[in-house]
Structures are given as C-alpha cells and as structure tokens.
Amino acid sequence: MGQSADRSPDSTSLPRPDEGAATRANPEDGADRARAAETALRVTVIRPSTGWVSLRLRELWEYRELIYFLIWRDIKVRYKQTALGATWAVIQPFLTMVVFSLFFGRLARIPSDGVPYPIFSFTALVPWTFFAYGLAQSSNSVVSSQSLITKVYFPRLAIPIATVLSGVVDFGIAFAVLVVMMLAYGVVPTANALVIPLLLLLALVTSLGVGLWLSALNVQYRDVRYLLPFLTQFWLFATPIAYPSSLLSEPWRTVYALNPMVGVVEGFRWALLGTETAPGPMVAVSALAAVALLVGGAFYFRRMEKTFADVM
C-alpha cells in the first residue's frame, strides 16, 4: 500500500495532459487520454434481465483489483480489530485438536490410520477451519456489504469471492503451525505434499460454492443466519476429521466423498502424513461435487443478484 502511494510524486511530476478540454480530442497525449478514448467506445446496455443470466466472468476479471482490495481490507480490518490478531488463526483449530485428542483419541480410542491422533486431527482441522471460516464469512458477506451494493455498481460475485480468499492468510498461518507440529512428531512429508495447493483449491471451491448459495439466500431469507451454525456443526461431523474415512468400506467410501470436504481432508492426510488411504477416487468425486456446487451457486447468485439492491 505504502509503496504504491510513495511512487506518486514521480508520476505527478510528469507533464499533465489533462488540463483543459482541448487535449481531450487527442488520445496520443497520454495513457490517461488513451484509456478514455478506448473506453469511450464502450457501450453498456441496461435492460431488464429474465431468468438465468451469464456469469460475466470477463467483467469479473476486469474488477480483479477490487477483489484484491476487498481481500486486503478484510484481512487488515480483522487484524486491527482483534487483540490477538493472527493468533486466532491458530488458536481455533489448535484448541479443537486438543479437545478432539482428549475425547475422541484418548477416551473413545478412535483409530487414526496409524498416525499420532493429535497430528491426525490437526491435519484435518487446518483445511476444515479454512472451509468453515470461508463459509460463515461468505454467507454473511452480501448482507454485510449492503451499503456498497445499494450505492455502487461492480460485479457482485466479487464480494463472496474476496471473502473466501481472505481466509487463505489464516490458512497459511495455521499451516505453518501444522508443519512445526509434524516436525515435533517426526513426521516427514513426502513429495505428495506438492498437491496441497490443489487440495486447498478444492476446499476453496467448496467453501465458495456453498457460500454463494447461502449468501444469495441470506438476502431474501435471513433464516440463513440461524441455519449456519447448525449446518457447520453437522458438516464437521459428516467429514472425517475426528475419525478416519477408512472406517467405511468401498464403495461407500467413494460415495461418502460426495461431501467435498471428505476429499480435501483425506487428501491432506495422504499428502502430508502418508496415510495409505489411496484417496484418488475420493478426491475425484469430491472435485466433481465441489465444481457442481460452485457452478450452481454462481448461476443462482447471478440470478438473484438483480434483486439485492431492492430487497436490502
């Protein structure tokens, strides 16, 4: 931020072409004029839309800087307003891991695919926390951006997308703690760890997919707010975080992966801890389910979008 601002004195010392109206006709005068001339040709047609509409991904791409600034705002504000700041990214999954280890690992003696239970559950909790945070934040994102939506135009999809993406920073911090824990337990990751970014993408797609549905629904039906904690809790236990998916036998394990977080969690364990669950088919099924959620969510969101400004 500061850097880009500091550069401004140099650029403003350049001869300024935009003094007076005469220069306007001459696009060669500067980049500014060139832009104006180029966009002057752009014709926007406003008319009522009906039914399902295009996603307008190109326009979304043109607004990528806005997405960047929204992400940056989310992160900055979150860390400015909290006393513990980034520590929260760690505390939540870590304490959950401690509780799980005590009750499920020690007392209930739930199997953990031959890996120490704390690291077994924490490996799952790190992507899960990313998912759950993204889901909660994105579901409320549209409603909490009311002042923006009723005043300015921009692709509305930018809001939930930015919200989910801003969780990546927290994920990075929690992931670093996970690596430290793995070292402490003497678990050496294999080359499989290289697929982690893809698995993170899968978690992101899932989170955004569900988030798009819920955020659009939330505008119409504020019930979503009450549904959300319940949904998250239910989903937590429907995902093999406290227990391994190897408790199920094939083909049910693969069917189980219709819950996209199953693929994410088992993928993480396979990539980092080397559990021999061969999650290939599961990840494939999860990816399909996640993409279906995302595409459906995006179209539903776009369809409902036109009512946002009127309903809020």
Added chain:
Amino acid sequence: MSETAIRVEGLGKEYRIGAVSRYPTLRDTLAGGASGVMRAVAARRRSNGQRGVLADRVWALRDVSLDVQRGEVVGVIGGNGAGKSTLLKILSRVTEPTTGRAEIHGRVGSLLEVGTGFHQELTGRENLFLNGAILGMKRAEIARKFDEILAFAEVERFIDTPVKHYSSGMYLRLAFAVAAHLEPDILLVDEVLAVGDASFQRKCLGKMGDVAREGRTILFVSHSMDAIQRLCSRCVLLARGGVEAEGEPMRVISRYLSSGRERPGPDVWVDVSAAQRTGTGTGEARFVAVRYGSSSEALASHAYPGGPLEFSLVIASDSPRSVESLAVTIYDQYGTKLVNADTISRGEAVRLREGHTTVRLRIAAVHLNPGIYVVGLWLADSRDVEFDHAQSALEIEVVPAESYQFGATPISNGLVPCRVEILQVS
C-alpha cells in the same frame, strides 16, 4: 460534434412494497401459496375495484425516455419520490429496470453517496485506495493522482490516521476528493452537495464545473435550484416517475416551482402549512396562512404595477422567539428572484408569541409588470438558523392598472415596468 452519451428509452422500475417493507422468511415462502392468495385478495379489496392494480406494487419510474449528448450537464429535479434517485440507480447499474432500456456510452462514475465503502478502522490513505477501487479506479491511477486528491481534501496531516478519528468535515472532503478525481466519461451525481459546509459546497460545485468544462457528461440530481442553474445546460423535471418537463433550466425550474401551488385571489386567507418546503428549515416556527392585497377598491384589491402590496402572515411558533429575518420573496415564472422584502433590512426583530402570531408587512410599491408571479416565504432568526423556507408558497397576479399605463402592453415586456415619456420628436 454531438454524440450520444446516455440514451434512455421507456425506462420503468416497479417496486414491490410488500417485499421491501420486511424480510421474508423461509416459512413465508413455504406457506407462500396460501398467503399469496390472501395478499392478492386483500390487495384487490384495498384497490377498490381498480382493475388489475395491486396495491403492494408501485412504479417508481414509468416510461422515461431521455437523450443526453456528450459534454452536456443535465440537471434532474422533482419532488420526493418523483423517481430521481431510482433513475440514477438504474443508470449506475445498482438496480435493474423493470421495463425499457438504457444505453451508456463510456465509463460511468457515480456519486450516489460520498464515502461509500469507507471503513472506520482504516487510515485515510488506506480508505483512499479502497474507495478508489470500489468506484472503479485502477491502483496505478489512484497512486498517480494521490497527491492531487490529498491536496483537494486538505487532510495531508491525518492521512495515516484511521478515519474514525476524522471530523465529519474531513471525512466528507476525503470522500468527495476521491470521487471527484474519478475522471469518468459520464458522472452521475445524487445530492452529494446537501452535506458539508458552504466552503466545501463551493469547492464541490467548482470541481463539478471543471469536470463539465473538460467535456464530460454529467447527470446531476439536486434539490438546489441554484446549483442546477449554475451548472446545468439542460434540466429534466420528473414527477410521479415520469418526465414532466425538459429543456432550458430556468424554464423547467419555474415549471417545477409553480407546480402544485395555489393562485388565490387577493384578500383571501391561503393555507400554506402544507406548501412544499425546501427542507432546510428547522420548523420551530412555520408559516401557516397568508393573505395579500393592494387595498385598491377599484381593482378589487388586486396587485398592480407601482401599487402597494400588503401581506398578512400567520406564523406558528413552538415557543416565544424573536425573528430577525422575515421575508416575502417574489420570483418570476422562470425562478428569477425579483423582489426580496426582508425585515432584516430594517434591523428590528419581530417578536413571536408561543402559538400563532400574525405579522403584517407592506411593500410600498411593487414595480412589476402585469403577469403571474411566485411568492416565497422565509423565516430565520439570523442568517444561520433557518426556521421555515417555502420557495413557492403561492402565486399572485399583478393586473394592469390604467393609472400606470395608458397604451397597449409591449409584446415583449421587460422584467420591470417603467414610465416612459416622450420628450421631443423632431
């Protein structure tokens, strides 16, 4: 070179009041079948036989067509609920129209509210970049104009302070500065000047004037007839969602000011308690009723050129107070202020009782040509605190008087009458 910047054809926007007034819950939708029928029945009963009219739907904008050329500054005026803001919201793509279409040629910048997206916790610098991005500026563009924006906003010293510590004036200046440097091809402005102090408003108007001179197109919604007259080359009057008048600003403004106004005869009490106000007065003291007359028996007390004009004003005050500025203003049909009979020029305060007080004012001679004029009323304790202000409380007619003019009225008369004598013909 006349190119179209905005073309609006048959634009309409229907709002469902039922859905706006409260948030529907899932249960409502699940039970939607039954309640939908109930609502329809209730609505039909309410609409009382008007065929096909559902009472919970309202057209905020209806069949509006408009062409704006590149470089034009067009003012949009109209009463509350006339559809001004809805029009701007549709053109800035915040909301979709229900019918019709609009074509926008070029980049649009909208100033529907200054400070949109400002975050209290972020510093001025951070907000400047964030707000710029929200309004559609590229990061490089903001960085390039950074110093200029800062100088305009006059907040250099506090640029790294969170805006929650800003005074409302600083906040506003920064917000407007970002928006003012947007450099869009088409700028949509909605009543941003209503906030801020006089010097800030002057600055904003000046900036908008600059923008207009650079050949950009501006669509400007305002309640300030003064700002509209100063900035706009054309004016559109909206009423009940439709275009009622369009054209030269003065003409349209006078049409607006004269709509829905009474033209009573002389010596008749006129109720002005419901006359349209500018909304700038506190209302602690308000005009209730007015009566005027010239006391001329021959003319049945009608006002006449050069004759006296008396006003009786009934003012309701919520407590005893003294009023230094009580004024009767006379405008022509185009909104030009011709006469301002203000008691402040006498330097003596008018004392109002709690409840109703009647004040009688006399203009010794009104030098007005025969015609229809608009009377405005103004009440303030000093130049700072305004109690009541109605720009067009009533219309009066000035009738020809034989004593003043013996021949015919010139076809194209001047604003002010005069006595002409022929001194010599040689």
